[in-house]
Amino acid sequence: MNHATELGHVHLKVRDVDRAVEFYRDVFGLDVTERVGDYAFLSYGTHHHDVALQGVGPDAPGPGRGVGMYHAAFEVEDAEALRGTYRRLRDREVEVSPVDHGISKALYFADPDGNGLEAYLDTRAANDREEWRGKSERFDPSEINS
Template identity: 45%
Template structure:
């Protein structure tokens, strides 16, 4: 039986995820994906087994390491672990540019959706870590029901229109 968790105040509205740190099988292959395909900057290498990448001058959004995973294989389907890391693009045109880079690199999407609040692309990195690339619509465009509650959707995303953005 799980112990009850004492009531606590909610997390502050400004709380955010600072970075994700991934175990990868090949540091160079992972750096190439996150740098050359997604466009992140390589900020620092940490010895022969780790690297840190970011966008916009932040110290790091993604940490990569091979400390316990060099040459390893992805976890099998049906096991627990990270579902995906999500990258928020500031504008729809930026997401369109990212889609064109994925096309040019021959990266196949595993999914794409219009969630009402956002438009999202889904893919896997070279180690089969899920990656979501998306942009948020302005809050005033988010779909809400009659009670004022958010109603996210899962509609088909028009990839041709996004590529043209």
């Protein structure tokens, strides 16, 4: 049986493509690879795009609280990168919920259109733990060491 081997990209509908491009470029370090009409494609460099942004107009309703995707998660390389992401979000006055899962340190937040996002540092090796075990405790992102 053939199965997918990786997630190819995330496609998000946004009210303002330029605003969204600025956010994803500044917060996550993505580069624009192509702009076509109401679409922008952003990449880390190994694929044509990792994130596709589709402008749907300023009056489009935001994500609801019902069934649907909770968030897209972006893994960072190290503690310094997670601290930097936290600083960039705070500089933009984005509300951030920092959560220590035992296997990761995560920052939960929303983009300007309310799409749920996570930036996280995998800490499984540092904590010698492979399973989540339900831990979700707040932490101070400025004190991230590993």
